[in-house]
Amino acid sequence: xxxxxxxxxxxxxxxxxxxxxxxxxxxxxxxxxxxxxxxxxxxxxxxxxxxxxxxxxxxxxxxxxxxxxxxxxxxxxxxxxxxxxxxxxxxxxxxxxxxxxxxxxxxxxxxxxxxxxxxxxxxxxxxxxxxxxxxxxxxxxxxxxxxxxxxxxxxxxxxxxxxxxxxxxxxxxxxxxxxxxxxxxxxxxxxxxxxxxxxxxxxxxxxxxxxxxxxxxxxxxxxxxxxxxxxxxxxxxxxxxxxxxxxxxxxxxxxxxxxxxxxxxxxxxxxxxxxxxxxxxxxxxxxxxxxxxxxxxxxxxxxxxxxxxxxxxxxxxxxxxxxxxxxxxxxxxxxxxxxxxxxxxxxxxxxxxxxxxxxxxxxxxxxxxxxxxxxxxxxxxxxxxxxxxxxxxxxxx
Amino acid sequence: xxxxxxxxxxxxxxxxxxxxxxxxxxxxxxxxxxxxxxxxxxxxxxxxxxxxxxxxxxxxxxxxxxxxxxxxxxxxxxxxxxxxxxxxxxxxxxxxxxxxxxxxxxxxxxxxxxxxxxxxxxxxxxxxxxxxxxxxxxxxxxxxxxxxxxxxxxxxxxxxxxxxxxxxxxxxxxxxxxxxxxxxxxxxxxxxxxxxxxxxxxxxxxxxxxxxxxxxxxxxxxxxxxxxxxxxxxxxxxxxxxxxxxxxxxxxxxxxxxxxxxxxxxxxxxxxxxxxxxxxxxxxxxxxxxxxxxxxxxxxxxxxxxxxxxxxxxxxxxxxxxxxxxxxxxxxxxxxxxxxxxxxxxxxxxxxxxxxxxxxxxxxxxx
Numbered sequence: 001x002x003x004x005x006x007x008x009x010x011x012x013x014x015x016x017x018x019x020x021x022x023x024x025x026x027x028x029x030x031x032x033x034x035x036x037x038x039x040x041x042x043x044x045x046x047x048x049x050x051x052x053x054x055x056x057x058x059x060x061x062x063x064x065x066x067x068x069x070x071x072x073x074x075x076x077x078x079x080x081x082x083x084x085x086x087x088x089x090x091x092x093x094x095x096x097x098x099x100x101x102x103x104x105x106x107x108x109x110x111x112x113x114x115x116x117x118x119x120x121x122x123x124x125x126x127x128x129x130x131x132x133x134x135x136x137x138x139x140x141x142x143x144x145x146x147x148x149x150x151x152x153x154x155x156x157x158x159x160x161x162x163x164x165x166x167x168x169x170x171x172x173x174x175x176x177x178x179x180x181x182x183x184x185x186x187x188x189x190x191x192x193x194x195x196x197x198x199x200x201x202x203x204x205x206x207x208x209x210x211x212x213x214x215x216x217x218x219x220x221x222x223x224x225x226x227x228x229x230x231x232x233x234x235x236x237x238x239x240x241x242x243x244x245x246x247x248x249x250x251x252x253x254x255x256x257x258x259x260x261x262x263x264x265x266x267x268x269x270x271x272x273x274x275x276x277x278x279x280x281x282x283x284x285x286x287x288x289x290x291x292x293x294x295x296x297x298x299x300x301x302x303x304x305x306x307x308x309x310x311x312x313x314x315x316x317x318x319x320x321x322x323x324x325x326x327x328x329x330x331x332x333x334x335x336x337x338x339x340x341x342x343x344x345x346x347x348x349x350x351x352x353x354x355x356x357x358x359x360x361x362x363x364x365x366x367x368x369x370x371x372x373x374x375x376x377x378x379x380x381x382x383x384x385x386x387x388x389x390x391x392x393x394x395x396x397x
Numbered sequence: 398x399x400x401x402x403x404x405x406x407x408x409x410x411x412x413x414x415x416x417x418x419x420x421x422x423x424x425x426x427x428x429x430x431x432x433x434x435x436x437x438x439x440x441x442x443x444x445x446x447x448x449x450x451x452x453x454x455x456x457x458x459x460x461x462x463x464x465x466x467x468x469x470x471x472x473x474x475x476x477x478x479x480x481x482x483x484x485x486x487x488x489x490x491x492x493x494x495x496x497x498x499x500x501x502x503x504x505x506x507x508x509x510x511x512x513x514x515x516x517x518x519x520x521x522x523x524x525x526x527x528x529x530x531x532x533x534x535x536x537x538x539x540x541x542x543x544x545x546x547x548x549x550x551x552x553x554x555x556x557x558x559x560x561x562x563x564x565x566x567x568x569x570x571x572x573x574x575x576x577x578x579x580x581x582x583x584x585x586x587x588x589x590x591x592x593x594x595x596x597x598x599x600x601x602x603x604x605x606x607x608x609x610x611x612x613x614x615x616x617x618x619x620x621x622x623x624x625x626x627x628x629x630x631x632x633x634x635x636x637x638x639x640x641x642x643x644x645x646x647x648x649x650x651x652x653x654x655x656x657x658x659x660x661x662x663x664x665x666x667x668x669x670x671x672x673x674x675x676x677x678x679x680x681x682x683x684x685x686x687x688x689x690x691x692x693x694x695x696x697x698x699x700x701x702x703x704x705x706x707x708x709x710x711x712x713x714x715x716x717x718x719x720x721x722x723x724x725x726x727x728x729x730x731x732x733x734x735x736x737x738x739x740x741x742x743x744x745x746x747x748x749x750x751x752x753x754x755x756x757x758x759x760x761x762x763x764x
Contacts, residue, residue, distance in 0.1 A: 025583075025584050028584060028587075029584045029585070029586040029587065032584075032586055032587055032590070033586050036590065043617040046616070046617055046618060046619050046620075047613075047616045047617055049619075049620065050615075050616045050620065051616065053620065120423070120426055120430065121423065121424065121426075121430045121433055121434060122423035122424055123423075123424060123433075123434055123437050123438070124433060124434075124437065127437065133745060134741070137693070137697075137740070137741045137744035137745045137748065138697075138737045138740055138741050138744070139696075139697040139698070139699075139700040139711065139740050140697065141700040141701060141703070141711060142700060142711050142733060142736055142737050142740065143737075145711070145715060145733060146730075146733040146734075146737065149715075149718070149719075149729055149733070150726070150729045150730040150733050151730075154726040154729065331600075335600075335601065335602035336602065338602040338604045338605070339602075339604065339701070341604070341704070342703075342704055349602075349604055349605070349608075353604075353605065353608050357612070363608075363612040363613055363616060364613065364616070367605060367608055367609050367612070367613065370601075370605050370608075371597075371601045371605050374600060374601045374602060374605065375597070375600040375601060378599075378600040378601075379600070
């Protein structure tokens with residue numbers, strides 16, 4: 001039996017207004033913002049009351065005051081009569097130098113490890129695996145303690161230094177290295193190195209463009225030799241060999257001459273590069289293994305050697321896979337420089353969140369300063385690596 | 398026309414099945430690799446016997462500092478003498494059974510994960526992960542059920558490492574899930590808050606967060622409100638790792654196809670119902686390897702609590718090797734090697750487990 005029902009135009013069922021999604025979203029957000037603001041107000045008012053009760057100043061006025069502490073390692077001139085602001089910049093430069101050196105060594109060791117992992121030589125790839133699995137599964141702080149307290153500090157004194165071939169000495173006061181002496185006239189030689197570098201880069205670029213246009217290999221090694229060795233060498237001799245080497249030598253109880261890398265810096269650098277290199281090695285390996293076997297086989301069929309295949313076929317493509325996680329590792333290394341505070345390396349944490357905080361009591365400002373520094377460094381590394389990535393991607397297409 | 402192929406001049410390729418064939422292919426494929434192999438074998442020959450001698454043959458297993466100074470090997474006697482402290486910290490020796498019991502509870506909880514076909518496995522796991530911290534806290538801290546109170550400043554060693562690690566893992570997961578959901582929310586206020594939180598905590602090192610927790614949390618609280626030092630550290634660790642976790646979970650959420658959301662909405666589910674029963678179970682499943690890798694990082698990061706004055710395994714070893722009655726170079730190295738081996742076992746085991754999970758989860762996709 002047919003049932004006729006009016007199913008014509010109908011008003012949608014009435015909803016209570018609070019279930020309508022837009023209104024509900026607005027209410028939820030308003031409530032959330034109110035809650036967060038209340039929480040912040042609660043925390044801030046507590047903080048203000050606590051600070052006032054303890055008689056601690058607020059604001060960044062302390063940066064202009066006399067610091068009154070010394071710093072064992074500084075690449076800037078810094079003494080106890082300088083201001084806290086100067087101390088902050090000293091810490092910034094120390095941290096950046098440590099991070100830059102760490103990134104440099106971690107990249108080199110890491111790429112060697114990654115190549116070793118995919119090596120056809122069973123022994124080499126096993127050794128690389130052992131290295132990676134050992135160092136990435138032990139906390140970095142422990143490794144830093146190990147290098148500093150167990151290896152570098154118990155070294156013999158200057159008189160019984162460990163001699164390293166090439167005029168370097170290692171003892172409990174640090175690593176003594178020969179240092180190039182730059183008196184006047186040396187600027188010309190430095191200038192020649194810079195000019196040679198620019199020249200070699202230019203020739204390499206031209207060679208690459210010609211290779212891409214014609215498909216013929218163009219040798220560039222001699223341009224590099226000329227730019228980096230020939231030109232500076234010529235200037236060096238013609239200006240009368242003004243750049244000398246100051247070699248450290250034992251005088252009395254200590255070494256004079258050369259330059260010294262204090263155990264704190266050495267241990268921090270060793271620990272950071274060895275630890276991050278393990279992660280970089282894994283990234284490089286997975287990048288290389290991410291390239292289709294067909295690429296290697298095609299290159300083999302065209303008669304390329306293993307080295308050529310790696311250099312011209314596999315690595316350039318693998319870089320696209322490698323760079324994003326590599327960026328994360330570089331950021332992690334920069335953040336991990338903070339652990340060097342535990343072995344008395346004067347970086348941001350030990351100078352700002354350590355000494356400055358205990359002296360002024362201004363926890364809020366000092367920690368904010370330290371955090372702002374790390375955020376800036378992280379973002380800068382990301383920006384540089386994104387640029388690099390963009391270039392690699394552009395060239396690959 | 399016939400083509401003759403001269404087969405006589407080529408020899409059969411070395412088979413990988415014989416020992417000699419394997420050695421030829423993997424160690425001496427050409428003269429360069431062969432040279433490298435010889436060099437590596439020589440280097441190992443130079444170092445390995447000394448290393449084994451130091452670690453085992455010449456090591457002192459029982460005795461005191463003088464025995465260690467006299468010997469040329471490692472000083473395991475030090476580890477032996479401090480074993481109780483390394484594991485339990487300053488926990489009263491007569492109450493150590495409580496620590497053992499809570500460690501047993503942890504092991505039992507983990508064992509549940511490995512039972513393949515447990516009825517209502519999801520609920521059992523969830524329940525035991527909620528029960529574990531409660532039971533452990535009651536056991537370790539005491540104060541109720543007639544258990545004597547043991548203040549947290551007496552906690553230390555491996556036990557404290559486990560407490561920080563487990564609390565970090567259990568605390569970080571819900572924070573991470575909420576933050577990941579908030580980051581993908583279509584309410585701008587919540588999204589902005591979550592993005593700021595995640596990116597800020599990801600850009601700064603854990604030490605600054607721990608400093609903040611240990612120095613600034615007391616400032617944030619009203620006067621007279623004292624918060625336990627360990628609890629402050631745990632809050633810092635959970636917040637920091639929550640931000641890391643959020644990014645891992647976000648990866649999982651992004652891997653869920655749109656159809657799943659649409660189907661759930663079409664069947665009349667609300668937001669929370671959809672997330673809880675449809676989306677999260679799938680999303681978390683795909684990111685289990687990533688979660689376990691974050692757990693490895695959490696275990697390694699527990700060592701940082703020593704900087705704010707808590708004595709975890711590394712902190713207590715560090716205190717031990719610098720105490721005057723055991724001051725000797727071989728003791729220092731042995732102490733760190735022992736602590737390093739302990740952490741290595743935990744982290745290596747976990748990362749192997751993560752690889753195994755990855756393999757199992759990808760079983761369907763493998764070619």
